[in-house]
Amino acid sequence: MAEVVLRDLVKTYAGATVRATDEVSLEVADGEFMVLLGPSGCGKTTLLRMVAGLELPDSGQIVIGDQDVTYLEPRRRNLSMVFQSYAVFPNKNVAENIGFGLRVRGTPAAEVRRKVEWAADLLQLSPYLDRYPAKLSGGQRQRVAVARAIVMDADVLLMDEPLSNLDALLRLSFRAELKKLVGELGTTTLYVTHDQVEALSLGDRVAVMREGRIAQCDAPTAVYDDPANEFVGGFLGSPPMNFLTGTVERDGSKLDLGGQSLAVPHALSTFAGRTLKLGVRPEAIEVAGGDGALQGELQVLEPLGSSALLTTEICGQPVKVQAPPTFRAEPGGSLSLRIPPEACRWYDPETSLLLEVR
Amino acid sequence: MSTETRPAEAAGRTLPPVDTAPLKRRRRQAAWVQAACIAVTLFMALPIVLIGLSAISSRDALAEFPKPFLPSEYSFETLLAFFEATGTIPALGNSVLVGVYTVFWSLVVGAPAGYALARHAFRGKNSYQVFILLVRALPIVVLSVPLATMFLRLDVYDTVFAVTLVHTTLALPTTVLITASIFVAVPTDLEEAAQVFGCTRWQAARKVVVPLALPGLAASSIFTFVLSWNEILGATVVTLSHRTLPAQVLTALDEASTAYRFAGGFALILPALVFIAVMRRYLVNMWGTTLR
Numbered sequence: 196m197a198e199v200v201l202r203d204l205v206k207t208y209a210g211a212t213v214r215a216t217d218e219v220s221l222e223v224a225d226g227e228f229m230v231l232l233g234p235s236g237c238g239k240t241t242l243l244r245m246v247a248g249l250e251l252p253d254s255g256q257i258v259i260g261d262q263d264v265t266y267l268e269p270r271r272r273n274l275s276m277v278f279q280s281y282a283v284f285p286n287k288n289v290a291e292n293i294g295f296g297l298r299v300r301g302t303p304a305a306e307v308r309r310k311v312e313w314a315a316d317l318l319q320l321s322p323y324l325d326r327y328p329a330k331l332s333g334g335q336r337q338r339v340a341v342a343r344a345i346v347m348d349a350d351v352l353l354m355d356e357p358l359s360n361l362d363a364l365l366r367l368s369f370r371a372e373l374k375k376l377v378g379e380l381g382t383t384t385l386y387v388t389h390d391q392v393e394a395l396s397l398g399d400r401v402a403v404m405r406e407g408r409i410a411q412c413d414a415p416t417a418v419y420d421d422p423a424n425e426f427v428g429g430f431l432g433s434p435p436m437n438f439l440t441g442t443v444e445r446d447g448s449k450l451d452l453g454g455q456s457l458a459v460p461h462a463l464s465t466f467a468g469r470t471l472k473l474g475v476r477p478e479a480i481e482v483a484g485g486d487g488a489l490q491g492e493l494q495v496l497e498p499l500g501s502s503a504l505l506t507t508e509i510c511g512q513p514v515k516v517q518a519p520p521t522f523r524a525e526p527g528g529s530l531s532l533r534i535p536p537e538a539c540r541w542y543d544p545e546t547s548l549l550l551e552v553r
Numbered sequence: 554m555s556t557e558t559r560p561a562e563a564a565g566r567t568l569p570p571v572d573t574a575p576l577k578r579r580r581r582q583a584a585w586v587q588a589a590c591i592a593v594t595l596f597m598a599l600p601i602v603l604i605g606l607s608a609i610s611s612r613d614a615l616a617e618f619p620k621p622f623l624p625s626e627y628s629f630e631t632l633l634a635f636f637e638a639t640g641t642i643p644a645l646g647n648s649v650l651v652g653v654y655t656v657f658w659s660l661v662v663g664a665p666a667g668y669a670l671a672r673h674a675f676r677g678k679n680s681y682q683v684f685i686l687l688v689r690a691l692p693i694v695v696l697s698v699p700l701a702t703m704f705l706r707l708d709v710y711d712t713v714f715a716v717t718l719v720h721t722t723l724a725l726p727t728t729v730l731i732t733a734s735i736f737v738a739v740p741t742d743l744e745e746a747a748q749v750f751g752c753t754r755w756q757a758a759r760k761v762v763v764p765l766a767l768p769g770l771a772a773s774s775i776f777t778f779v780l781s782w783n784e785i786l787g788a789t790v791v792t793l794s795h796r797t798l799p800a801q802v803l804t805a806l807d808e809a810s811t812a813y814r815f816a817g818g819f820a821l822i823l824p825a826l827v828f829i830a831v832m833r834r835y836l837v838n839m840w841g842t843t844l845r
Contacts, residue, residue, distance in 0.1 A: 209674070249745050269748045282746035286764040296750030299760075347750065 197260025197350040197383060199223040199246065204255035206241055215241040217407035218255070225260075228377060228384045230398035232391060234430065238407040239387045240355055246385060247353055248272055260350055275349040279356040281340040283328045289315070290324040293342045314342040317376065334365045341373070345380060352377070354386045358393060370396060391431050395419060403427050421540065425547040428474050428540065434504065434515040437480075439473045440544065453510035455489050457534065460552040463541055472542040477504070478517040479538035488531040491516075493524055507532065601822055608632055608819035612812055635816035644801035648782060649824065650713050651797055655720040655781040656774045659728040662721070664770065667732030668758070672741070685726045693723075697790035704791055715791045720781040727780075728773055735769030736762065771835035775828065782825050 201221045207214050216238040223229045231239040244250040246257060248269035257265045264272050275296065284292055291298075293314055294307045302310075315321045318338040328336055337357065344352060357373075358366045374397050377384055388394050394401045395415040402412040403426075411423035422428030428436035441452040447464030449456040450471055463471065482505070491507035491514060498520065505516040507530060516532060524530065541550040607615060611628035635641060669675075670682065700719065704710040709718075739762050747757035763770075782799070789800040796804065802817040809817070 247745075247749055249748070268753075269745075270751045270753065274749065276746070276749045278742050278746055280740065280742045282740070282742035284743060284746075284761055286761075295747075299747075299751035299756065343750070353749075 198225045198227075199229075199260075199351055199383060199385065200256075200258040201242070201246070202256045202258075204242065204245060204257070205253045206238075206245060206250060207253055208241075214238075214407050216245070216252075219404075219407070219409055221402060221409060221412065223383055223385060226381045226383055228386065228397060228399045230386045230388060230394040230401045231404055232388055232394040232401050232430075233404035233410075235389060237404040239389075239404050242404075243353055243355055243385055243387045246351070247274060247276055272351075273349055274351040274353055275344040275347040276353040277340045277344045277355065277357040279359060281336045281360070283336050283339050283343075285328050288325055288327050289320060289331070289339055292328070292339050293320075293346055295343060296347045310346045311342075314346045317345075318342045334361055334369065337361060337369065341376070345376070345382075350383065352380075352382045352384045354384065356388055357386075359388070359390070366393075373397065391433070395431070403430065405430075421549065422474065423549050425472070425474070425542050428542075432476060434477050434517075436474045436476055436540075437514045438542070439475070439509065439512050439514065440470060441473065443467050443469060443471050452489070452512065455510055457489065457539075458536060460536070460539075460541070462552045463550060470544050472544050472547075473534075474540040474542055475514075475534050475538055477515040478502075479535060480514070480516045481533040481535065482516060482518050482522060483531050488533045491530050491532045493526050493528050493530050496522075496524065496526060505530070604815060604818045604822065607815040610815075615812055615815070631812035631816045632819070635813055635820060638805070638813070640796065640801055640805075641798075641820075644796050644798045645820070645824075647713055647716070647795055648798040651716045651720060651788070652778045652781045652824075652828070654713070654717040655724055656777050658717065658721045659724040659777050660732075660770065660774060663725050663728030664732045666725075666729045667734075668736045668762075670729065670733040671736035682730070685729055688722060688726050693719075693784075693786045697787055700787075701790050710791060711793045711795050713795060716788050716797060719787040719791060720784055723784065723787070724777040724780050728777060731773040731776065732766070732770065735766045735773070738769070739765045767835050771832045775832045778828050778832075779825050782821075782828075 199222070201219060203218045203220055204216050205214060205218055206216045219238070219242060221229070221242075231242060233239045241250060245252050246259075248264070248267060251266060255265070256263065259272060259274070284295065287295065290311050294311045297307045297310060311324070312321070315324055318341060320335065320338050320342060323331060323335060328339065331339065337360070340357070344354075358369060361369060370393060377397075386394075386397060395418075398415055400412060401415050401418045403410045403418060405426050411418055411427045413421075413423075418427065419431055422431065422436065425438060429438070439452055441450040441457070443450055443459055443463070443466045444456070445467055447461075447467035448459060450459045450473065457473070459466070459471070489509050491509040493505055493507050495506040497504040497506075500520065502520050503518045503522045505518055505522075505524075507514050507516055509532065514532070516530075541552060542548065543550055606622075606624055609627055609629060609632065610624035611626040611630060614624040614626040614628075615631075617625065670678065697719075701710065704715045709715045743761050743765070744757045747761045748754065752760060785799045785803055788797045789803065792800065799821060802821060806814060806817070
């Protein structure tokens with residue numbers, strides 16, 4: 196067990212002009228499950244590979260458990276990894292795959308066998324120990340990769356989109372298993388994903404990355420409820436956060452969206468006469484509310500089973516609304532939508548950063 | 554389907570008759586492919602069979618005219634005579650040694666080069682790949698005389714070692730390029746996984762990459778062995794009394810009888826076939842996976 200500290204990591208790939216990671220600093224506490232989340236090409240995998248030692252940073256420092264490992268070979272870092280492609284050795288059977296790291300380290304055969312059996316039991320692989328990976332399903336290969344990683348008693352567990360190659364149903368069931376497993380082991384974990392649901396469900400903390408930088412790093416609920424900038428709000432959530440642009444009226448009390456207006460908190464009265472952006476989650480908007488309701492035009496209604504997704508327009512600005520599953524209305528009609536003040540997040544249109552109102 | 558046909562039947566609709574023409578066309582095409590396969594196989598195998606049959610015919614049967622397809626009289630006389638002839642057995646030994654050494658050295662030198670080509674990007678990589686083929690552009694006739702002089706000066710002339718050097722040089726370009734394409738097919742992930750789980754780069758290559766590349770390496774070594782086995786010109790020029798088998802047969806061919814020629818031809822084919830049969834084991838899929 197160990198904490199991981201990344202300081203000002205810069206990496207530019209040969210031939211590229213843009214930095215893959217741009218002075219990224221991050222501290223992962225001992226035993227913490229940290230998720231790196233971001234769209235493809237945001238540098239999250241590069242960051243993980245630098246921690247693993249598979250890429251070397253141009254500058255900056257990596258410390259694992261008080262030991263500097265910035266330029267150390269992967270095998271001396273005492274970490275283990277689950278690869279996106281599983282990287283299960285096709286020429287070794289399941290037992291040999293799981294015990295590979297232990298055997299390379301020179302662990303006694305009896306000890307290897309005991310640990311392999313323990314891991315296989317934990318991941319329900321016991322009946323397949325003699326099989327070769329070609330005879331396993333995708334989900335089973337994934338389990339082998341995880342088993343191989345956990346038998347190592349490593350300081351840090353690295354996972355590079357381990358669930359992305361599984362089908363949707365398997366991903367859902369394995370996600371919960373993984374969370375339970377890692378929670379029991381208590382190993383410091385760095386987990387890379389582009390799937391926001393995975394990030395929110397697994398992480399103790401989520402670091403949302405964009406263009407080689409960390410946009411926000413906080414607990415899943417904090418990242419979801421209070422996105423630090425428009426990018427995070429627009430990336431997290433399905434459908435993502437709605438953004439409405441308007442002008443604050445002269446007296447600083449209302450936001451004019453272009454014909455309809457909405458109350459603005461006192462803290463933002465300095466924005467009087469200037470434009471302001473409002474962010475609101477689709478599930479926070481109430482349909483057919485009373486006071487302070489806005490009029491929106493319903494364009495599309497999508498029944499999704501657990502809810503109904505409405506695409507509406509308020510003063511020409513598109514707004515997605517998540518309504519109860521039984522909600523029915525004809526497209527083209529007018530809806531009255533209430534946006535509760537406590538669900539409003541305010542953003543500066545120039546910097547696109549969250550404005551503090553409390 | 555059933556929901557569709559039922560209303561049609563209910564309406565008493567008559568369907569058009571089943572058109573079997575496309576099926577027949579398909580069968581005809583399959584028959585043509587079969588015929589072509591047989592023709593090609595005959596073209597490749599017939600000479601080998603004929604040489605083999607002639608080699609085990611008796612002298613009288615060989616002289617018969619018109620010749621029956623199967624010889625009237627079998628005899629190992631000529632084959633035995635061929636092997637008892639002076640120099641045949643040592644030449645056979647030389648050939649096998651040269652072949653095996655050539656396979657060994659071309660893999661030892663060529664496979665790492667192929668690995669580097671597959672895994673690393675470096676300046677001049679493309680020109681290097683073209684340049685490496687230039688070795689084959691120089692005719693052996695041009696090379697062999699200066700080589701012979703050099704070997705004489707270095708005191709290695711007329712040795713298995715000298716022939717091995719020549720053959721290894723000839724085999725290297727293809728070995729490098731073939732192994733490069735083999736190593737490209739082994740996923741980098743596996744190597745990185747091995748490194749994360751405690752291997753040095755060298756161990757990762759030995760424990761993961763080489764076993765996975767084995768089928769390809771076997772194919773490459775078949776190619777190299779056959780190349781060495783069939784190479785005559787270089788082997789003839791740099792040796793005098795320690796000939797390889799093809800060189801030996803070629804030199805003896807002029808004054809030899811027809812029987813000797815057939816026996817020699819058969820003896821030249823056989824070991825290459827045996828080597829291919831042995832290596833074939835590594836060519837086919839080994840762990841239920843086909844090589845990507």
